[in-house]
Amino acid sequence: xxxxxxxxxxxxxxxxxxxxxxxxxxxTFTTRERDPDEVAADIRARGxxxxxxxxxxxxxxxxxxxxxxxxxxxxxxxxxxxxxxxGARGQxxxxxxxxxxxxxxxxxGIHVLVAAISGGNxxxxxxxxxVGFERVGHMPQVGFKAGELLDLVLMQxxxxxxxxxxPDTAAQPG
Numbered sequence: 001x002x003x004x005x006x007x008x009x010x011x012x013x014x015x016x017x018x019x020x021x022x023x024x025x026x027x028t029f030t031t032r033e034r035d036p037d038e039v040a041a042d043i044r045a046r047g048x049x050x051x052x053x054x055x056x057x058x059x060x061x062x063x064x065x066x067x068x069x070x071x072x073x074x075x076x077x078x079x080x081x082x083x084x085x086x087g088a089r090g091q092x093x094x095x096x097x098x099x100x101x102x103x104x105x106x107x108x109g110i111h112v113l114v115a116a117i118s119g120g121n122x123x124x125x126x127x128x129x130x131v132g133f134e135r136v137g138h139m140p141q142v143g144f145k146a147g148e149l150l151d152l153v154l155m156q157x158x159x160x161x162x163x164x165x166x167p168d169t170a171a172q173p174g
Contacts, residue, residue: 001093003100006050006062008040013059014052015039017085026150027083027121029143048104053084053093060088063097065105068114076111089123098131106159113159118143119151133157 006014019033042064043050050064061084068077080101084093105113115133117124119140129135133155143150 001053001055001060001091001096003051003053003096005048006043006052006064008043010052010059010062011036011039011043014043014062017059017062017083021083026118026143026145026148027124029118029145029150029152031145049078049101049108051097051100051104053088053097055088055091055093060085061093061097063101065101065110065113068112076109077114078105078110078112079114079116080105094127095131102157102159111159113157115155117153117155119153125153125155128155128157131157 015034015036018028018039021027022030022033046064046066049066051062052059053061053063061082063080063082065078065080068074068079080098082094082097082101084097102113113133115124115128117128119138125135134157135153136156137152137154139152139154141149142152
């Protein structure tokens with residue numbers, strides 16, 4: 001298995017992983033499938049913030065991050081997405097992708113990575129728990145797909161000390 005920066009030529013394989021999830025599940029709340037040209041543009045725009053995992057030359061998973069919210073106050077926080085092909089789960093690809101994605105985020109000055117996970121996606125919640133993310137929020141019924149109201153679980157991981165070098169006072173009492 002290899003984890004590397006995605007290239008535009010990976011877009012079709014990424015769509016083959018993502019679009020069935022969009023079409024057939026509530027793992028993602030979106031209902032609009034992605035086309036390869038759109039994904040290729042996203043790969044070019046995100047650069048080192050868009051990674052793929054491949055095995056025997058076949059893309060089996062991908063991960064990326066982008067802005068969490070608009071505005072300068074959120075510049076050090078990013079929201080990530082990670083998806084594996086159904087046959088790729090349980091082989092360490094998810095862990096390899098998230099480790100590489102965290103390093104890419106740190107290199108870009110990201111302090112916190114956020115995961116916004118469908119409340120019904122127990123596997124994704126367990127995965128993020130296992131790789132050090134903390135549950136920081138539960139938003140009941142904020143999503144709607146396939147006739148269902150869906151909960152959103154927010155998880156985050158602080159990647160590095162404060163980027164400005166000041167002591168982290170958020171966790172201290174007082």
